[in-house]
Amino acid sequence: MPTLLVNRRMNPALAARVEASVTGRKRDATSTSRMRRLVSLARLALVLALVFAIHAVITTRQRIRTDVDRRRAELLETVRTHAATLTVEDWKAVERIESWLVRLSGAYEGDRVDDRLRSREGRTRILGRPAVYVRGSIDSLRTSDGVAAAAATSSKDALLLCLLDPPARRTEAALYERVRTAYAGGMVLEERSANVRRLDDAIVGLPFLLPPWSDRVRAAEGAKELARLKRDFERAPIERAKRAVRAEVLVAAIDEPGDGKVPTELDGERPHDVRIAIVDLPSGEVLLRMRRRVDPSSLSDAKRPMYARGLDGCALAFDVHRELDR
């Protein structure tokens, strides 16, 4: 290959020697020229590697950016799709439920029973509607933040299960059968309380469909942060939240403080009053408001330490049904 060091003014012999000096094609080619060729190749390889690396970095960054944008758009579209299924009333459901809980936790307004609950069929029909359930201490349910904290720890329990499907008798064995089902959780409990959602589902899931969370998605820098947001969204109880906010019935159990004169059981249960409320959310009508005392002292020593709260809850639900049947 000719060299730029050669020009037309040069004698051909000189030009040939200059070219030989540059290309290393001398007659007495030594290890130096071979070494120089190796250096040349190494430099060429280095330059090519650098170019390739730069190209790879640029294209990778572009691909990542495109990929992030695509994922961002997909995530936003998913959010938008879910949000679009909710009505204005749905968006206000949690607020409405909170206001009911605050009211129910206030000064007790006295027992009230709607006639529709007097019959077993009526109760079955009302309690079979889409419902949302929460149980908490009376102190926590008096504020919005308290409601959220109480809802987070409130799960489907023996009281709810026995309210939906009361045991045949109020014996400890019959109650214990329901309690075991409630404590075991899982699919059995879910099937037997399929129409009921926890309030926490709505409180946790609904923010993912709100504009602030979409803004976070839009502002996310990089695939890593976007992946984390997407993972959070996928783990969020969106469907359950949607069902929770569409609930027509609020079932609430409000624990009043105990008197503190007797020891508390290992699971926290102690003698205290519990308010049971069933509210028809669309109409804003209280269907049931009742305050009854629970006391684990009558439970056997074998069950009380571990199952006192469950057995008391189930017994309370049994008592509610028995009173409504009178």
Added chain:
Amino acid sequence: MVSVLDLLHPTPLRRIDYEETKLAMTLAFAGGVSSGLFADALDHAKVAPSTWEPETFAGDLFLPQFVALCMKVRIDGREHPLTSSRHVLALLARPPADPAVVHHRRGVVAELATSPHLRKELEGLYLSLCRFRAHLEGANGDAKLDPNRRQLEILQLAKEIIDRCAEGFVTARSGLARLAAFGRRVQAGEPYRSLADLIRYDERLATLNLKVRVGADGRIRGFEILAIQEDAQNPFVSSPWRRWLAKVELFVRGFKFGDGEIMARLIDAVFEGLKDELPSFVQLLGDVEFLLGSLAFCDLARDAGLATSLPDLVAPDQPRALRGLFNPLLLAHGITPVPCDVVTDRHDTTVLVTGPNSGGKTRLLQSIGLTQILGQAGLFVPARSGALSLASGLVVSLIEEAKADQTEGRLGTELLRIRALFERLPPGAMVILDELCSGTNPSEGEEIFELVVQMLERLSPQAFITTHFLAFAARLERERTIANLRFLQVELGAEQRATYQFVPGVAQTSLAAHAAVRLGVTRDQLMSLVDRNIHLAQAKSARR
């Protein structure tokens, strides 16, 4: 095919190992770490075919000392050490067998001696060669400097040498004319033109015409560029963008990125074209050193009031007449020797030299031996004028020092010396023997002496033998039983003192008494020493 640059032979000889020297020069040019390249090449240089064997005379005649002390090149009062004294020594100790070579060299030195201009040019050429050697071998420490600058200086010196050869010896008629021919031939070639272009490119890429404004205080206030003239015809000049692209190209090819690398490639290309000529410089330096060393010897003698000459070369049966012969070894040691004349009716004779101790016999033998060496090497001899007959060899036995591993006594050693002489003595050689058979009793020694002289006659040598067997020598002179025997004796002056001149005849006395007086070996002197020693011994005994 590159022609050989040889100043010392009528038919140019390539005496150094050309390819090895070229490789060494290439490496030295590239790296500047090849000190001794010139000396190594010259040390191992071949010489013209010779029948002489240096080991038979060089040591006895102190030839290495003669070269070191008498043939130092002197230019403008400054001495320059020889690049290779071994080379000069080899040229002297192995004189050419072909008389044409001797005549060729005599022509060169004669022209140098008679033409101050040519000598001046040769001295200038020598200095350029020395600088070239110093730069190439890194002797002046510039190998650590910018490699391009160093290589450009070497190339500049190469051009200077070529130019000096081409222009300085145009008028030469002797073998020196080869320098002009060499210079012109190289100048006509493309490599030289490229060399000149490169040096011009380095020194004068462009010329600026400036107008400088000077203020009232003499300080420069500013300047204005009137014109820029680029040396556009120079093949090495290229546009700035092309030079930049060339740098990129070199980088991709594995070189450094920079202007220096471009210049390095151009230097390399120019050197590549020239490198076949450069080994000639090595041989040339050796030849010039040999010639200037000969002239330096002449200068040394002239400064001491002594004359040197190119002797006539005659046949062996022609008369020998060395006029104003002096001993150069004495001269080298700062002693002004007394010149003498040595005259015999023919060269192929055996001359018995007799005379008193310290009368100059051994010095005469040294002078004759060195004269023969220098004369046969084609150089000036330590004599005002004279004639020489070329000898087929030279055997000298001046000193026979006792050795630690010597197995024979003095007589045995002397007999071995005689045997060794005849082992290697060809017909027509020069033989120089000092005090033959001095190591045994006179009666037996004289018998062997006579045998040696008789046997020598058959080889027709040019023999010079000193002896203290005065009665024996007188008998040989008187009886004339050996035809080619001649006799020289030390001339005595007033008070029987040696005049260091030599006249025909046999000495009557060795003047041992004179030497004894001079060296304190008289009866009275020895008696006083004995008395003193006895007195000192008694005093030491009394103290104990």
